[in-house]
Amino acid sequence: MTCDELKDVYELYALGQLDGEEKEEADAHLDRGCAVCQSSLNQALALNAVVLTTSPDAKPPARLRHRVLASVGIERRRWGWAAGLAAACMLVVALWLGVQEQNRKAELDAARQTLMRVQGDRDRMLEAFRFLNQPETRQVGFQKGPRGNVFVNSRSGVLIIATNLPPLTPGRIFQMWLIPKGGAPRPAGLFTAGASGDAFHILSGPVDIAALGTVAVTVEPEAGSAAPTTTPIIAVPVAF
Amino acid sequence: MFLKLLAAGLVYSVLQVVLRFKDDADLARRLKARDPHAMADLYDRYGRLAYSMILRVVRNSAVAEDLVQETFLRVWNRAQSFDPQRGALGPWILTVARNRAIDYLRSVDGRMSSGALDLDRLEHPGLFSDFEDSALSIDRARRLKAAFEKLNPHQRMVIELAYYEGLSQSEMADRMKQPLGTVKTWVRSALKALREDLSEAVSA
Numbered sequence: 217m218t219c220d221e222l223k224d225v226y227e228l229y230a231l232g233q234l235d236g237e238e239k240e241e242a243d244a245h246l247d248r249g250c251a252v253c254q255s256s257l258n259q260a261l262a263l264n265a266v267v268l269t270t271s272p273d274a275k276p277p278a279r280l281r282h283r284v285l286a287s288v289g290i291e292r293r294r295w296g297w298a299a300g301l302a303a304a305c306m307l308v309v310a311l312w313l314g315v316q317e318q319n320r321k322a323e324l325d326a327a328r329q330t331l332m333r334v335q336g337d338r339d340r341m342l343e344a345f346r347f348l349n350q351p352e353t354r355q356v357g358f359q360k361g362p363r364g365n366v367f368v369n370s371r372s373g374v375l376i377i378a379t380n381l382p383p384l385t386p387g388r389i390f391q392m393w394l395i396p397k398g399g400a401p402r403p404a405g406l407f408t409a410g411a412s413g414d415a416f417h418i419l420s421g422p423v424d425i426a427a428l429g430t431v432a433v434t435v436e437p438e439a440g441s442a443a444p445t446t447t448p449i450i451a452v453p454v455a456f
Numbered sequence: 457m458f459l460k461l462l463a464a465g466l467v468y469s470v471l472q473v474v475l476r477f478k479d480d481a482d483l484a485r486r487l488k489a490r491d492p493h494a495m496a497d498l499y500d501r502y503g504r505l506a507y508s509m510i511l512r513v514v515r516n517s518a519v520a521e522d523l524v525q526e527t528f529l530r531v532w533n534r535a536q537s538f539d540p541q542r543g544a545l546g547p548w549i550l551t552v553a554r555n556r557a558i559d560y561l562r563s564v565d566g567r568m569s570s571g572a573l574d575l576d577r578l579e580h581p582g583l584f585s586d587f588e589d590s591a592l593s594i595d596r597a598r599r600l601k602a603a604f605e606k607l608n609p610h611q612r613m614v615i616e617l618a619y620y621e622g623l624s625q626s627e628m629a630d631r632m633k634q635p636l637g638t639v640k641t642w643v644r645s646a647l648k649a650l651r652e653d654l655s656e657a658v659s660a
Binding site for chain 1: 558587615622
Protein backbone atom coordinates (compact mmCIF):
# COMPACT_ATOMS: atom_id res chain seq x y z
CA MET A 217 0.00 0.00 0.00
CA THR A 218 1.16 3.49 -0.70
CA CYS A 219 1.59 6.19 1.95
CA ASP A 220 -1.41 7.96 0.46
CA GLU A 221 -3.59 4.87 0.76
CA LEU A 222 -2.55 4.54 4.40
CA LYS A 223 -3.23 8.19 5.18
CA ASP A 224 -6.75 7.56 6.49
CA VAL A 225 -5.89 4.65 8.77
CA TYR A 226 -3.47 6.28 11.19
CA GLU A 227 -6.14 7.54 13.57
CA LEU A 228 -7.33 3.97 14.14
CA TYR A 229 -3.71 2.85 14.20
CA ALA A 230 -2.92 5.38 16.90
CA LEU A 231 -5.97 4.19 18.84
CA GLY A 232 -4.54 0.67 18.70
CA GLN A 233 -7.55 -0.56 16.76
CA LEU A 234 -6.20 -1.19 13.30
CA ASP A 235 -5.89 -4.83 12.39
CA GLY A 236 -5.25 -7.11 9.42
CA GLU A 237 -3.37 -6.10 6.33
CA GLU A 238 -3.69 -2.36 6.97
CA LYS A 239 -1.91 -2.65 10.30
CA GLU A 240 0.87 -4.74 8.83
CA GLU A 241 1.36 -2.19 6.06
CA ALA A 242 1.38 0.76 8.47
CA ASP A 243 3.88 -1.02 10.75
CA ALA A 244 6.11 -1.70 7.76
CA HIS A 245 6.08 1.93 6.64
CA LEU A 246 6.82 3.23 10.12
CA ASP A 247 9.48 0.61 10.80
CA ARG A 248 11.46 1.67 7.78
CA GLY A 249 11.27 5.30 8.92
CA CYS A 250 8.86 6.50 6.27
CA ALA A 251 8.69 10.27 6.85
CA VAL A 252 5.28 10.69 5.22
CA CYS A 253 3.73 8.03 7.43
CA GLN A 254 5.49 9.41 10.53
CA SER A 255 3.87 12.74 9.76
CA SER A 256 0.50 11.06 9.20
CA LEU A 257 0.80 9.31 12.56
CA ASN A 258 1.74 12.57 14.22
CA GLN A 259 -1.31 14.30 12.78
CA ALA A 260 -3.50 11.36 13.71
CA LEU A 261 -2.35 11.52 17.33
CA ALA A 262 -3.17 15.24 17.34
CA LEU A 263 -6.62 14.71 15.82
CA ASN A 264 -7.37 11.93 18.29
CA ALA A 265 -6.45 14.19 21.18
CA VAL A 266 -8.82 16.89 19.96
CA VAL A 267 -11.62 14.36 19.57
CA LEU A 268 -10.99 13.24 23.15
CA THR A 269 -11.35 16.79 24.49
CA THR A 270 -14.95 16.90 23.32
CA SER A 271 -16.34 14.67 26.06
CA PRO A 272 -19.02 16.24 28.24
CA ASP A 273 -17.39 18.11 31.08
CA ALA A 274 -17.51 16.26 34.39
CA LYS A 275 -16.04 17.57 37.61
CA PRO A 276 -13.96 14.99 39.44
CA PRO A 277 -14.47 14.70 43.21
CA ALA A 278 -11.93 16.63 45.29
CA ARG A 279 -10.60 13.44 46.84
CA LEU A 280 -9.29 12.35 43.46
CA ARG A 281 -6.58 15.01 43.57
CA HIS A 282 -5.39 13.67 46.92
CA ARG A 283 -5.45 10.13 45.62
CA VAL A 284 -3.46 11.01 42.52
CA LEU A 285 -0.81 12.95 44.40
CA ALA A 286 -0.64 10.34 47.16
CA SER A 287 -0.21 7.55 44.62
CA VAL A 288 3.02 9.07 43.36
CA GLY A 289 4.24 9.56 46.90
CA ILE A 290 4.34 13.30 46.86
CA GLU A 291 1.11 14.12 48.56
CA ARG A 292 1.94 16.50 51.30
CA ARG A 293 -1.48 17.96 51.54
CA ARG A 294 -2.82 14.95 53.33
CA TRP A 295 -0.16 15.43 55.94
CA GLY A 296 -0.73 19.13 55.70
CA TRP A 297 -4.36 18.44 56.35
CA ALA A 298 -3.50 16.19 59.30
CA ALA A 299 -0.99 18.70 60.59
CA GLY A 300 -3.59 21.40 60.12
CA LEU A 301 -6.08 19.34 62.06
CA ALA A 302 -3.52 18.71 64.77
CA ALA A 303 -2.68 22.40 64.88
CA ALA A 304 -6.37 23.23 65.04
CA CYS A 305 -6.83 20.73 67.88
CA MET A 306 -3.88 22.22 69.73
CA LEU A 307 -5.26 25.67 69.19
CA VAL A 308 -8.62 24.57 70.56
CA VAL A 309 -6.90 22.98 73.57
CA ALA A 310 -4.77 26.08 74.07
CA LEU A 311 -7.83 28.29 73.84
CA TRP A 312 -9.68 26.00 76.20
CA LEU A 313 -6.78 26.09 78.64
CA GLY A 314 -6.64 29.85 78.22
CA VAL A 315 -10.34 30.10 78.96
CA GLN A 316 -9.91 27.73 81.90
CA GLU A 317 -7.03 29.89 83.12
CA GLN A 318 -9.17 32.97 82.70
CA ASN A 319 -12.02 31.30 84.51
CA ARG A 320 -9.70 30.17 87.27
CA LYS A 321 -8.26 33.62 87.53
CA ALA A 322 -11.75 35.11 87.68
CA GLU A 323 -12.76 32.54 90.28
CA LEU A 324 -9.60 33.24 92.24
CA ASP A 325 -10.28 36.98 92.08
CA ALA A 326 -13.86 36.42 93.22
CA ALA A 327 -12.64 34.16 96.04
CA ARG A 328 -10.05 36.73 97.05
CA GLN A 329 -12.69 39.44 97.10
CA THR A 330 -15.02 37.23 99.11
CA LEU A 331 -12.21 36.49 101.52
CA MET A 332 -11.41 40.19 101.85
CA ARG A 333 -15.07 40.97 102.40
CA VAL A 334 -15.42 38.19 104.97
CA GLN A 335 -12.22 39.31 106.67
CA GLY A 336 -13.55 42.86 106.66
CA ASP A 337 -16.84 41.66 108.13
CA ARG A 338 -15.00 39.61 110.70
CA ASP A 339 -12.79 42.56 111.66
CA ARG A 340 -15.83 44.77 112.00
CA MET A 341 -17.60 42.12 114.06
CA LEU A 342 -14.57 41.70 116.31
CA GLU A 343 -14.49 45.44 116.66
CA ALA A 344 -18.18 45.39 117.49
CA PHE A 345 -17.64 42.65 120.06
CA ARG A 346 -14.81 44.58 121.68
CA PHE A 347 -17.08 47.61 121.62
CA LEU A 348 -19.91 45.72 123.25
CA ASN A 349 -17.62 44.09 125.76
CA GLN A 350 -16.51 47.38 127.26
CA PRO A 351 -18.24 48.01 130.60
CA GLU A 352 -18.82 51.72 129.97
CA THR A 353 -20.64 51.15 126.68
CA ARG A 354 -24.21 52.40 126.90
CA GLN A 355 -27.15 51.14 124.91
CA VAL A 356 -30.39 52.66 123.54
CA GLY A 357 -32.93 50.61 121.65
CA PHE A 358 -35.25 51.64 118.79
CA GLN A 359 -38.17 49.84 117.15
CA LYS A 360 -40.14 52.07 114.86
CA GLY A 361 -39.81 50.57 111.37
CA PRO A 362 -36.16 49.50 111.61
CA ARG A 363 -35.42 47.91 114.93
CA GLY A 364 -32.17 47.66 116.79
CA ASN A 365 -29.80 49.29 119.22
CA VAL A 366 -27.38 52.16 119.36
CA PHE A 367 -24.29 51.69 121.55
CA VAL A 368 -22.22 54.65 122.63
CA ASN A 369 -18.78 54.55 124.19
CA SER A 370 -17.03 57.81 124.93
CA ARG A 371 -13.60 56.36 124.03
CA SER A 372 -14.52 53.97 121.21
CA GLY A 373 -17.33 55.69 119.36
CA VAL A 374 -20.84 54.79 118.25
CA LEU A 375 -22.15 51.38 117.08
CA ILE A 376 -25.54 50.86 115.51
CA ILE A 377 -27.02 47.40 114.97
CA ALA A 378 -30.26 47.38 112.97
CA THR A 379 -32.66 44.96 111.33
CA ASN A 380 -35.63 45.53 109.02
CA LEU A 381 -33.87 48.29 107.12
CA PRO A 382 -35.68 49.26 103.88
CA PRO A 383 -34.08 48.01 100.65
CA LEU A 384 -31.81 50.55 99.00
CA THR A 385 -32.39 51.58 95.41
CA PRO A 386 -29.25 51.51 93.24
CA GLY A 387 -26.97 54.47 93.84
CA ARG A 388 -28.21 55.03 97.40
CA ILE A 389 -26.60 54.26 100.75
CA PHE A 390 -27.34 54.54 104.46
CA GLN A 391 -25.62 57.38 106.27
CA MET A 392 -25.36 57.72 110.04
CA TRP A 393 -25.45 61.12 111.71
CA LEU A 394 -24.50 62.33 115.16
CA ILE A 395 -26.62 65.29 116.09
CA PRO A 396 -25.37 67.31 119.09
CA LYS A 397 -27.88 68.86 121.41
CA GLY A 398 -28.95 72.07 119.71
CA GLY A 399 -26.44 71.58 116.84
CA ALA A 400 -26.31 70.52 113.20
CA PRO A 401 -26.00 66.82 112.19
CA ARG A 402 -22.42 65.65 111.70
CA PRO A 403 -21.70 62.84 109.17
CA ALA A 404 -20.88 59.60 110.98
CA GLY A 405 -20.15 57.14 108.16
CA LEU A 406 -21.78 55.21 105.34
CA PHE A 407 -23.02 51.63 105.35
CA THR A 408 -25.16 49.14 103.47
CA ALA A 409 -27.39 46.33 104.66
CA GLY A 410 -27.51 42.61 103.91
CA ALA A 411 -30.25 41.07 101.79
CA SER A 412 -32.48 40.63 104.83
CA GLY A 413 -32.17 44.29 105.89
CA ASP A 414 -29.62 43.60 108.65
CA ALA A 415 -26.68 45.92 109.20
CA PHE A 416 -24.25 47.15 111.74
CA HIS A 417 -22.03 50.18 111.54
CA ILE A 418 -19.34 51.59 113.80
CA LEU A 419 -18.06 55.14 114.01
CA SER A 420 -14.69 54.75 115.71
CA GLY A 421 -13.15 57.43 117.89
CA PRO A 422 -13.91 59.40 121.01
CA VAL A 423 -17.37 60.86 121.31
CA ASP A 424 -18.54 63.74 123.49
CA ILE A 425 -21.35 61.82 125.10
CA ALA A 426 -22.51 64.77 127.15
CA ALA A 427 -23.12 66.90 124.05
CA LEU A 428 -24.68 64.15 121.94
CA GLY A 429 -28.43 64.51 121.43
CA THR A 430 -29.50 62.11 118.69
CA VAL A 431 -28.09 59.31 116.53
CA ALA A 432 -29.89 59.24 113.16
CA VAL A 433 -29.75 57.33 109.87
CA THR A 434 -30.88 58.67 106.47
CA VAL A 435 -30.81 57.31 102.93
CA GLU A 436 -28.35 59.35 100.86
CA PRO A 437 -26.66 59.28 97.44
CA GLU A 438 -23.89 56.67 97.59
CA ALA A 439 -21.13 59.27 97.83
CA GLY A 440 -22.69 60.45 101.06
CA SER A 441 -23.88 63.93 101.95
CA ALA A 442 -22.49 66.74 104.08
CA ALA A 443 -25.94 67.22 105.64
CA PRO A 444 -29.02 64.96 105.61
CA THR A 445 -31.10 65.32 102.41
CA THR A 446 -33.92 62.98 103.43
CA THR A 447 -36.07 62.39 106.45
CA PRO A 448 -34.29 60.00 108.87
CA ILE A 449 -35.49 56.39 108.87
CA ILE A 450 -33.90 56.02 112.31
CA ALA A 451 -33.66 58.79 114.89
CA VAL A 452 -32.61 57.67 118.38
CA PRO A 453 -32.49 60.28 121.14
CA VAL A 454 -29.57 59.60 123.42
CA ALA A 455 -29.34 61.41 126.69
CA PHE A 456 -26.72 60.24 129.12
CA MET B 457 -28.51 0.09 20.85
CA PHE B 458 -27.84 1.87 17.61
CA LEU B 459 -30.13 4.74 18.52
CA LYS B 460 -28.63 4.95 21.99
CA LEU B 461 -25.13 5.22 20.58
CA LEU B 462 -26.31 7.74 18.07
CA ALA B 463 -27.77 9.84 20.85
CA ALA B 464 -24.51 9.58 22.79
CA GLY B 465 -22.72 10.88 19.73
CA LEU B 466 -24.96 13.91 19.63
CA VAL B 467 -24.14 15.06 23.12
CA TYR B 468 -20.58 16.01 22.25
CA SER B 469 -19.82 19.10 24.12
CA VAL B 470 -16.83 21.35 24.28
CA LEU B 471 -14.89 21.26 27.50
CA GLN B 472 -14.68 24.64 29.03
CA VAL B 473 -11.10 24.25 30.05
CA VAL B 474 -8.34 26.60 29.18
CA LEU B 475 -5.52 24.63 27.68
CA ARG B 476 -2.43 26.67 28.17
CA PHE B 477 -0.26 24.70 25.90
CA LYS B 478 2.73 26.97 25.79
CA ASP B 479 3.75 26.86 29.41
CA ASP B 480 3.42 23.08 29.34
CA ALA B 481 7.12 23.03 28.40
CA ASP B 482 8.00 24.45 31.79
CA LEU B 483 5.61 22.06 33.50
CA ALA B 484 7.19 19.12 31.63
CA ARG B 485 10.67 20.22 32.72
CA ARG B 486 9.55 20.31 36.32
CA LEU B 487 7.94 16.87 35.95
CA LYS B 488 11.22 15.48 34.70
CA ALA B 489 12.95 17.07 37.66
CA ARG B 490 10.45 15.25 39.91
CA ASP B 491 9.17 18.48 41.35
CA PRO B 492 6.19 17.48 43.53
CA HIS B 493 4.42 20.75 42.80
CA ALA B 494 4.62 19.97 39.09
CA MET B 495 2.48 16.88 39.63
CA ALA B 496 -0.11 18.95 41.43
CA ASP B 497 -0.05 21.49 38.61
CA LEU B 498 -0.34 18.74 36.03
CA TYR B 499 -3.39 17.36 37.76
CA ASP B 500 -4.93 20.80 38.12
CA ARG B 501 -4.43 21.40 34.42
CA TYR B 502 -5.43 18.04 32.97
CA GLY B 503 -7.16 16.09 35.75
CA ARG B 504 -10.65 17.28 34.90
CA LEU B 505 -10.15 16.73 31.18
CA ALA B 506 -8.85 13.20 31.75
CA TYR B 507 -11.65 12.42 34.20
CA SER B 508 -14.36 13.70 31.84
CA MET B 509 -13.02 11.64 28.97
CA ILE B 510 -12.55 8.46 30.99
CA LEU B 511 -15.99 8.83 32.57
CA ARG B 512 -17.49 9.05 29.12
CA VAL B 513 -15.89 5.73 28.20
CA VAL B 514 -16.47 3.74 31.39
CA ARG B 515 -19.66 5.47 32.61
CA ASN B 516 -18.85 4.75 36.24
CA SER B 517 -17.35 7.44 38.44
CA ALA B 518 -15.58 5.06 40.87
CA VAL B 519 -13.90 3.26 37.98
CA ALA B 520 -13.07 6.60 36.35
CA GLU B 521 -11.31 7.73 39.54
CA ASP B 522 -9.18 4.58 39.60
CA LEU B 523 -8.26 5.05 35.97
CA VAL B 524 -7.37 8.73 36.36
CA GLN B 525 -5.08 7.74 39.20
CA GLU B 526 -3.50 5.08 37.00
CA THR B 527 -3.13 7.59 34.17
CA PHE B 528 -1.27 10.17 36.23
CA LEU B 529 0.91 7.53 37.86
CA ARG B 530 1.92 6.31 34.43
CA VAL B 531 2.61 9.82 33.19
CA TRP B 532 4.69 10.57 36.29
CA ASN B 533 6.73 7.41 35.81
CA ARG B 534 7.34 8.02 32.13
CA ALA B 535 7.92 11.75 32.18
CA GLN B 536 11.66 11.07 31.97
CA SER B 537 11.24 10.15 28.29
CA PHE B 538 9.21 13.25 27.55
CA ASP B 539 10.86 16.03 25.56
CA PRO B 540 9.82 19.32 27.18
CA GLN B 541 10.95 21.34 24.16
CA ARG B 542 9.08 19.39 21.51
CA GLY B 543 6.52 17.36 23.37
CA ALA B 544 2.82 18.01 23.84
CA LEU B 545 1.68 17.11 27.34
CA GLY B 546 -2.06 17.40 26.77
CA PRO B 547 -2.37 15.00 23.84
CA TRP B 548 -0.04 12.56 25.60
CA ILE B 549 -2.04 12.55 28.83
CA LEU B 550 -5.33 12.24 26.96
CA THR B 551 -3.97 9.30 25.01
CA VAL B 552 -2.70 7.56 28.13
CA ALA B 553 -6.05 8.20 29.82
CA ARG B 554 -8.05 6.97 26.88
CA ASN B 555 -5.98 3.81 26.61
CA ARG B 556 -6.52 3.05 30.31
CA ALA B 557 -10.26 3.45 29.82
CA ILE B 558 -10.41 1.29 26.69
CA ASP B 559 -8.22 -1.35 28.35
CA TYR B 560 -10.70 -1.44 31.20
CA LEU B 561 -13.67 -1.76 28.82
CA ARG B 562 -11.98 -4.59 26.98
CA SER B 563 -11.17 -6.48 30.16
CA VAL B 564 -14.74 -6.09 31.41
CA ASP B 565 -16.17 -7.21 28.08
CA GLY B 566 -13.73 -10.13 28.01
CA ARG B 567 -12.62 -8.90 24.64
CA MET B 568 -9.26 -9.89 23.25
CA SER B 569 -6.70 -7.39 24.36
CA SER B 570 -4.50 -8.07 21.34
CA GLY B 571 -3.59 -4.41 21.06
CA ALA B 572 -2.28 -4.09 24.63
CA LEU B 573 1.35 -4.07 23.56
CA ASP B 574 0.52 -1.70 20.74
CA LEU B 575 -1.29 0.64 23.12
CA ASP B 576 1.79 0.73 25.29
CA ARG B 577 3.96 1.57 22.31
CA LEU B 578 1.47 4.11 21.00
CA GLU B 579 1.51 6.15 24.15
CA HIS B 580 5.27 6.49 24.32
CA PRO B 581 5.97 10.14 25.14
CA GLY B 582 8.42 10.36 22.24
CA LEU B 583 5.49 10.09 19.82
CA PHE B 584 3.91 13.29 21.09
CA SER B 585 6.52 15.59 19.63
CA ASP B 586 6.38 18.51 17.28
CA PHE B 587 2.69 19.22 17.71
CA GLU B 588 1.45 22.68 17.05
CA ASP B 589 1.12 24.88 20.10
CA SER B 590 -2.60 25.02 19.51
CA ALA B 591 -3.00 21.25 19.02
CA LEU B 592 -5.47 21.31 21.90
CA SER B 593 -7.56 24.41 22.21
CA ILE B 594 -11.12 25.33 22.84
CA ASP B 595 -11.28 26.70 19.32
CA ARG B 596 -10.18 23.41 17.81
CA ALA B 597 -12.58 21.49 20.02
CA ARG B 598 -15.42 23.72 18.78
CA ARG B 599 -14.46 23.23 15.17
CA LEU B 600 -14.24 19.51 15.65
CA LYS B 601 -17.69 19.47 17.19
CA ALA B 602 -19.05 21.41 14.23
CA ALA B 603 -17.35 19.01 11.82
CA PHE B 604 -18.72 16.04 13.73
CA GLU B 605 -22.24 17.34 13.45
CA LYS B 606 -21.91 17.48 9.68
CA LEU B 607 -21.22 13.74 9.54
CA ASN B 608 -24.01 11.34 8.63
CA PRO B 609 -25.32 9.00 11.37
CA HIS B 610 -23.25 6.02 10.20
CA GLN B 611 -20.08 8.08 10.23
CA ARG B 612 -20.85 9.44 13.70
CA MET B 613 -21.55 5.93 14.86
CA VAL B 614 -18.21 4.53 13.75
CA ILE B 615 -16.32 7.46 15.31
CA GLU B 616 -18.15 6.87 18.56
CA LEU B 617 -17.35 3.14 18.48
CA ALA B 618 -13.71 3.75 17.61
CA TYR B 619 -12.86 6.41 20.16
CA TYR B 620 -15.13 5.61 23.08
CA GLU B 621 -15.66 1.86 22.80
CA GLY B 622 -12.32 0.91 21.36
CA LEU B 623 -13.69 -1.30 18.59
CA SER B 624 -11.66 -2.40 15.59
CA GLN B 625 -13.29 -2.11 12.18
CA SER B 626 -14.22 -5.81 12.12
CA GLU B 627 -15.76 -5.48 15.59
CA MET B 628 -17.75 -2.47 14.34
CA ALA B 629 -18.95 -4.52 11.38
CA ASP B 630 -20.16 -7.23 13.78
CA ARG B 631 -21.80 -4.72 16.07
CA MET B 632 -23.51 -2.80 13.29
CA LYS B 633 -24.25 -5.93 11.25
CA GLN B 634 -22.74 -4.33 8.18
CA PRO B 635 -20.14 -5.60 5.70
CA LEU B 636 -16.54 -4.82 6.75
CA GLY B 637 -15.96 -2.91 3.50
CA THR B 638 -18.89 -0.62 4.18
CA VAL B 639 -17.67 0.08 7.73
CA LYS B 640 -14.18 0.86 6.44
CA THR B 641 -15.64 3.35 3.98
CA TRP B 642 -17.58 5.10 6.78
CA VAL B 643 -14.49 5.22 9.01
CA ARG B 644 -12.22 6.62 6.29
CA SER B 645 -14.69 9.20 5.09
CA ALA B 646 -15.53 10.32 8.64
CA LEU B 647 -11.89 10.70 9.69
CA LYS B 648 -11.07 12.46 6.43
CA ALA B 649 -13.87 14.96 6.98
CA LEU B 650 -12.79 15.67 10.57
CA ARG B 651 -9.16 15.98 9.57
CA GLU B 652 -9.91 18.34 6.74
CA ASP B 653 -12.24 20.58 8.73
CA LEU B 654 -9.65 20.79 11.45
CA SER B 655 -6.74 21.54 9.12
CA GLU B 656 -8.82 24.14 7.31
CA ALA B 657 -9.43 25.72 10.67
CA VAL B 658 -5.71 25.80 11.35
CA SER B 659 -4.83 27.36 8.01
CA ALA B 660 -7.77 29.78 8.10
